[in-house]
Amino acid sequence: MVSIIFASLAPSVALLCFFYLKDQYNSEPIGMVIRSFIYGVLIVFPVIVIQYAFQEEGLLLGPFLESFVLAALFEEFFKWFILYYIAYKHVQFNQHYDGIVYGVSVSLGFATMENVFYLLALGVEQAFFRALLPVSSHALFGVIMGYYLGKAKFSKKGKREKLKLLSFLIPWVLHGVFNYILHVQKYWIYFMLPFMFFLWYLALRKVKLANSKYFTNHSTEVKNI
Structure with a gap:
């Protein structure tokens, strides 16, 4: 049991640290990040039910329905709901990049608990595969979700609702595609590899854009002083 918990937690902690340390200007309070992670763990239970x-x-x-509705829709909706009501509305959510930190934290909390159940059922030897694909993909969906929520928070009122919608729709569709590749493709690895490269490229681009938003806003504030 200890080995399963460690195998489930280790990739999540590594990915969370990676994206947390990508915040170049104003790191979030560790307590708030851990709290988001724990909420991510807890939402696994209603999703499973x-x-x-x-x-x-x-x-x-x-x-199709299992990939896009039964798995992707419910999982991404619950993650979005927690991210929106626990982090987005919190006073600590005060920079664009904060959405990415909290999005990754909630998503990896979910992925960790989900991983525990899978490894209990299938054995700890599945840990490497789970770390490479499902766990990392949850983190990348969290980056994209958090990026658009962060952008929504600091956009004008007219654009805000559209960005909030995108923060749910884009991770949902990407998650559905991820699941669908695993479901129906006989040679799924040949489709999954380019898809994962695309996800990493997209997520790291969002990281760069979110950090540049802080730099732009901070430079404007300095000029106005």
Whole structure:
């Protein structure tokens, strides 16, 4: 059991530290980051209950519905809900990059608990595969979700609702594509590798853009003093 918990936690901690340290200007309070992570852990339970109920009723079955609705829709919605109501509205959410930190934290909390269940069922030998694909993909979806929520928070009122919607829709679609590749492609590895490269490219670009937003805003404030 200890080995399973360690194997589940280690990749999440590594990824969280990576994105946390990418904040070039104003690191978030560790306590708030841990709190977001714990909320991410807790939302696994209602998601599992909902997914189990639909499966027992024979609803939302088939590769497309399972990929885009049963898994991606419910998981990304609960992560978005927690990120929005726990982090977005908090006073500590005061820079564009903060959305990425908290988005990754919530997502990796979810991925860690999900990983514990998978490794209990399938064995700790699955840990390397889980770290490379599901855990890292959850982190990257969190980056993208957090980027658009951060952008929404510091945008004009007219653009804010559209950006909030994008913060949910884009991770949902990407998550659905990720699941669908695993479901239906016989040679899934040939599709997954370029998709993961694309996810990393997109996420790191959002990291760079979010940091540049701070620099631009800070430079404007200095000029106005």
